[in-house]
Amino acid sequence: MSQVKVGDVVAWAEVPSGAFVETSGGGRFFVRVGNQRLLAKVPGDKSWGTDTWGPWNDRFATSGTIIALGLTGQETAAELQRLAEVYKVREAWLAMPPVEIARITSLLVAYADAGAASAFDDFYRRLHAAGWRPGMTAEDAARLLAEVQS
Numbered sequence: 001m002s003q004v005k006v007g008d009v010v011a012w013a014e015v016p017s018g019a020f021v022e023t024s025g026g027g028r029f030f031v032r033v034g035n036q037r038l039l040a041k042v043p044g045d046k047s048w049g050t051d052t053w054g055p056w057n058d059r060f061a062t063s064g065t066i067i068a069l070g071l072t073g074q075e076t077a078a079e080l081q082r083l084a085e086v087y088k089v090r091e092a093w094l095a096m097p098p099v100e101i102a103r104i105t106s107l108l109v110a111y112a113d114a115g116a117a118s119a120f121d122d123f124y125r126r127l128h129a130a131g132w133r134p135g136m137t138a139e140d141a142a143r144l145l146a147e148v149q150s
């Protein structure tokens with residue numbers, strides 16, 4: 001398989017070791033470490049964790065969305081929750097109408113190189129840390145980031 005990246009939907013068998021993944025349609029979150037499956041969260045459960053939940057196998061799910069890469073399996077519940085929330089911020093930001101984002105292009109000046117994925121990842125982490133959540137506007141993002149910088 002070609003290089004997997006955050007946001008890709010991949011066949012369950014193709015999820016790489018070190019990936020944090022959400023099952024497609026199932027809303028369950030797992031970390032794959034080698035051939036082990038670490039349960040991070042299930043629908044309706046407000047708590048996060050990393051309980052070993054058996055071997056990674058194709059029978060559990062057909063596909064999943066890559067939330068983060070490079071995990072070790074030693075992440076805390078709080079770290080996993082933050083990664084999932086940052087991913088949701090990323091998806092909400094990318095789903096906003098371009099015209100709304102264009103009104104505040106000054107936010108993106110430091111992130112102008114669309115090929116610099118790590119710069120955009122930093123931008124989404126900063127948005128999340130500032131308090132921006134799905135459903136808020138680009139103007140809310142500008143205000144929150146300005147408050148954090150001042």
